[in-house]
Amino acid sequence: xxxxxxxxxxxxxxxxxxxxxxxxxxxxxxxxxxxxxxxxxxxxxxxxxxxxxxxxxxxxxxxxxxxxxxxxxxxxxxxxxxxxxxxxxxxxxxxxxxxxxxxxxxxxxxxxxxxxxxxxxxxxxxxxxxxxxxxxxxxxxxxxx
Numbered sequence: 001x002x003x004x005x006x007x008x009x010x011x012x013x014x015x016x017x018x019x020x021x022x023x024x025x026x027x028x029x030x031x032x033x034x035x036x037x038x039x040x041x042x043x044x045x046x047x048x049x050x051x052x053x054x055x056x057x058x059x060x061x062x063x064x065x066x067x068x069x070x071x072x073x074x075x076x077x078x079x080x081x082x083x084x085x086x087x088x089x090x091x092x093x094x095x096x097x098x099x100x101x102x103x104x105x106x107x108x109x110x111x112x113x114x115x116x117x118x119x120x121x122x123x124x125x126x127x128x129x130x131x132x133x134x135x136x137x138x139x140x141x142x143x144x145x
Contacts, residue, residue: 017035017036017138018035018130018137019033021033021034021041021143022119022141023143024118027086028054029046029059029118030043030056046072058122060072062083062084062118066080071122072121072122084114087114087118
C-alpha cells in the first residue's frame with residue numbers, strides 16, 4: 001500500500017477475526033478488510049495504481065509470457081505475451097460459435113485455471129500487506145457478480 005495505512009492501523013489488533021471482502025470483477029478487483037468489532041472497513045490496495053483504474057482497484061488481468069504468469073498491474077504493463085481480459089466471463093459455458101479470445105488459451109490452461117492463479121496471487125498480496133491474517137481467524141467473502 002502506498003500510504004501504509006493498513007500496516008499502521010493493524011498495530012495492537014492481532015488475533016481479532018478478520019473479514020476480507022474480495023470483489024473479483026470483469027474489469028477490476030477490489031478488496032475490503034474489516035476486523036471484528038470495527039465499525040468501518042478499510043480498502044486494501046493490492047498494488048500500485050494503474051492508469052484508467054481507481055487507486056483502490058486492481059486490473060483483473062493475467063498475462064502469459066514465455067511460460068510465466070503476470071497478474072494485475074504487471075499484466076497491464078506487459079508489452080509481450082498474451083493478456084487475458086474478462087476471465088470471469090470466460091468461466092461461463094462456451095458458445096457454439098468460435099471465439100478468438102477463448103481460442104487463445106493454451107492447451108491445458110483454461111480460464112478456470114487462470115482465475116484460480118489470479119485469486120491465489122490476490123490472496124498472497126493480502127497476506128503480504130496485512131501480516132496479521134497469518135495469526136488471526138480469517139473469513140473470506142468472495143463476490144463475482
